[in-house]
Amino acid sequence: QNGWQGLIETYRSYLPVSDRTPVVTLLEGNTPLIPAPALAAQIGKQVQVWVKYDGLNPTGSFKDRGMTMAVSKAKEDGAEVVICASTGNTSAAAAAYARRAGMRAYVLIPDGYVALGKLAQALLYGAEVLAIQGNFDCALSIVREMAEHYPVTLVNSVNPYRLEGQKTAAFEIVDIMGDAPDWLCIPVGNAGNITAYWMGFCQYHQEGRCRQLPRMMGFQAAGASPLVTGVPIDHPETLATAIRIGNPASWQKAMAVKDASQGQFNAVTDEEILEAYRLLASQEGIFCEPASAASVAGLLKVKDQVPAHAKIVCVLTGNGLKDPDTAIKHGNNQFKTGIEPTRAAVAQAMGF
Numbered sequence: 001q002n003g004w005q006g007l008i009e010t011y012r013s014y015l016p017v018s019d020r021t022p023v024v025t026l027l028e029g030n031t032p033l034i035p036a037p038a039l040a041a042q043i044g045k046q047v048q049v050w051v052k053y054d055g056l057n058p059t060g061s062f063k064d065r066g067m068t069m070a071v072s073k074a075k076e077d078g079a080e081v082v083i084c085a086s087t088g089n090t091s092a093a094a095a096a097y098a099r100r101a102g103m104r105a106y107v108l109i110p111d112g113y114v115a116l117g118k119l120a121q122a123l124l125y126g127a128e129v130l131a132i133q134g135n136f137d138c139a140l141s142i143v144r145e146m147a148e149h150y151p152v153t154l155v156n157s158v159n160p161y162r163l164e165g166q167k168t169a170a171f172e173i174v175d176i177m178g179d180a181p182d183w184l185c186i187p188v189g190n191a192g193n194i195t196a197y198w199m200g201f202c203q204y205h206q207e208g209r210c211r212q213l214p215r216m217m218g219f220q221a222a223g224a225s226p227l228v229t230g231v232p233i234d235h236p237e238t239l240a241t242a243i244r245i246g247n248p249a250s251w252q253k254a255m256a257v258k259d260a261s262q263g264q265f266n267a268v269t270d271e272e273i274l275e276a277y278r279l280l281a282s283q284e285g286i287f288c289e290p291a292s293a294a295s296v297a298g299l300l301k302v303k304d305q306v307p308a309h310a311k312i313v314c315v316l317t318g319n320g321l322k323d324p325d326t327a328i329k330h331g332n333n334q335f336k337t338g339i340e341p342t343r344a345a346v347a348q349a350m351g352f
């Protein structure tokens with residue numbers, strides 16, 4: 001078979017797999033790095049901006065990168081059941097890969113705070129979905145205990161294989177650009193992905209595959225920004241439910257990434273997230289989910305700090321179709337309804 005074989009086959013020598021690892025794959029990875037000229041124009045200074053559109057993975061988010069690794073290694077170890085806590089995307093990816101591997105998947109989600117598409121996916125893939133009356137942080141602490149006391153494999157990003165898989169997104173960026181970008185802008189929730197990207201850039205740098213390392217610019221939603229405020233948040237709130245997290249599991253790692261890369265954490269408001277979300281769709285033709293737009297909202301927020309001629313990559317972590325409710329509620333246009341089915345009425349509605 002020719003063509004893309006999935007990220008484990010492609011980056012095998014950089015990953016902790018062997019001939020004995022049964023590769024569970026949906027041919028994830030190889031997502032496009034799309035130029036974003038309208039966004040670059042908003043910044044000026046002759047910068048170049050790209051978006052790494054990881055919403056084009058098989059289940060619609062970057063989580064597939066981590067899950068192909070986590071589930072393959074779980075299968076290698078003989079696991080039969082996986083478990084995770086999730087704001088939605090992890091549960092969709094865990095469900096898809098676990099079922100493909102013939103395993104059962106249990107997913108704990110915060111009741112009422114998971115976008116419709118994600119819930120639909122987990123249910124159809126055949127996960128056992130347990131909605132708890134608590135937030136993500138609460139769900140995560142429960143599944144960590146479950147994995148300690150019962151024969152279930154935890155596939156949240158505290159599972160080290162998750163980060164190993166996710167670091168391949170950095171490889172793909174360097175493989176296309178020929179070097180690391182000057183800035184990497186990325187939404188931050190549980191802080192696994194920013195940690196994974198940095199691992200990827202550093203590994204490639206050590207191997208001489210890139211000359212420079214990027215500044216890692218992490219963005220959190222203002223109502224869920226513990227890495228900005230420096231203290232855990234008991235009741236995180238944001239319309240970007242994917243990153244509605246108050247006590248990130250990879251807190252220390254993310255802080256180390258910030259320091260090592262001379263990066264920053266900043267907060268963006270829900271209104272700023274929605275503006276970036278609409279801009280990406282209406283100016284660039286790219287539909288991402290609200291949490292993903294935090295990277296773009298963040299870049300616009302700190303644009304005065306961007307050096308001239310900088311090359312910037314914004315990570316778009318999830319597909320816009322994940323959250324149709326937000327798109328309809330906060331879209332660019334109201335659609336016109338109840339139009340009489342005649343040419344005259346349509347012409348009139350079009351303003352002719």
Ligand code: F0G
Nearest residue numbers: 086087089090189190191192193317318
């Ligand atoms: N963007 C999206 C679309 C996400 O789903 C997540 C995390 C993030 C960004 C943040 O990544 O946690 O590695 O800092 N979603 C997790 C989930 C929490 O359960 O799907 P992070």
